Amino acid sequence: MEKNLLEKTTDPLPHRLASALSKVSVSLKRRLWRDAAHRRISPLQAQILAFLRQRSTHGATVSDITNMLGVTMPTASDVIAVLVKRGLLRKFRTEADGRVFTVLLTTRGRRRAEQVQGWPDFLLWAAELLPVEEQESLLRTLVKLIKSIQDRGEIPVARMCVTCTHFRPYVNQDSERPYHCALVNADFGDRLIRIDCNEHEAASPEQQERQWQAFINRTPIA
Numbered sequence: 001m002e003k004n005l006l007e008k009t010t011d012p013l014p015h016r017l018a019s020a021l022s023k024v025s026v027s028l029k030r031r032l033w034r035d036a037a038h039r040r041i042s043p044l045q046a047q048i049l050a051f052l053r054q055r056s057t058h059g060a061t062v063s064d065i066t067n068m069l070g071v072t073m074p075t076a077s078d079v080i081a082v083l084v085k086r087g088l089l090r091k092f093r094t095e096a097d098g099r100v101f102t103v104l105l106t107t108r109g110r111r112r113a114e115q116v117q118g119w120p121d122f123l124l125w126a127a128e129l130l131p132v133e134e135q136e137s138l139l140r141t142l143v144k145l146i147k148s149i150q151d152r153g154e155i156p157v158a159r160m161c162v163t164c165t166h167f168r169p170y171v172n173q174d175s176e177r178p179y180h181c182a183l184v185n186a187d188f189g190d191r192l193i194r195i196d197c198n199e200h201e202a203a204s205p206e207q208q209e210r211q212w213q214a215f216i217n218r219t220p221i222a
Contacts, residue, residue: 024123027122027123028123031122032046039115039116041112041116042079044069044071044075044079045079045082045083046116047069048065048069048076048079048080048083048089049083049088049105049109049112049113049116050113050116051065051068051069052065052089052103052104052105052109052113053105053110053113053114054196054198055198058198059102059103059104059105060102060103061094061100061101061102061103062076062077062080062100062101062103063100065080065103067156067157068156069156070155070156080103083109087106087108087109088105088106088108088109088112089103089104089105089106089109090103090104090106091103091104092104132191135191136189136190136191137190139190139191139193140190140193142195143160143161143162143193143195143215144216146158146160146195147160147162147163147212157202158195158196159194159195159196159197159198159200159202160193160194160195160196160197160200161179161181161193161194161197162193162208162211162212162215163200163202163203163208163211163212164197164200164201164202164203165201165202165203165204165207166181166182166183166199166201167179167180167181167182167203167211168180168181168182168221169211169214169215169220169221170214170215170218170219170220170221171220172187174187175189176189177189178218179193183199183201210222
């Protein structure tokens with residue numbers, strides 16, 4: 001069948017999806033830089049504080065921060081030094097290896113982190129406007145997108161359910177809760193899929209591949 005004028009003049013669907021995601025990214029960057037100037041804190045400083053807030057009990061090593069945020073070790077070390085000087089972080093040597101430093105939020109740093117954690121509130125507001133079913137579907141789609149991008153080495157590896165050794169996809173007949181977390185012995189569905197889990201333990205490459213195929217095909221692991 002011959003394409004009509006609309007089909008001929010419209011970019012391919014993957015191009016339009018990429019364009020839409022790019023527009024969301026631009027809005028986030030604009031908000032990030034605007035709020036950074038208002039709060040007198042750089043975007044990278046804010047990212048580090050927000051990341052450490054998620055790891056409030058364990059803290060993180062400098063290597064953890066560089067891997068998660070996709071920055072170089074010297075860059076992360078310089079920013080951490082500034083935050084330590086400002087009294088927002090404290091840094092100490094790890095007992096197991098004196099060459100490795102662990103970073104934790106101070107009380108003041110935690111308050112600051114709670115402030116910057118709310119930056120993308122407009123995005124949260126927009127997501128809440130979607131029906132719950134669409135939120136779940138979008139989350140599942142974003143998990144697929146993130147996994148594909150990180151497999152190409154374009155972004156740091158996210159601590160998602162689908163790559164965790166405790167994740168059991170489609171082991172239950174319940175369509176609302178087809179997954180199982182072996183760590184906490186609980187069944188769950190798409191709405192509870194985690195993008196960044198503190199208890200994440202990376203599965204072996206072979207297990208990850210089996211889990212991934214089961215997840216995308218909506219079938220139990222063969």
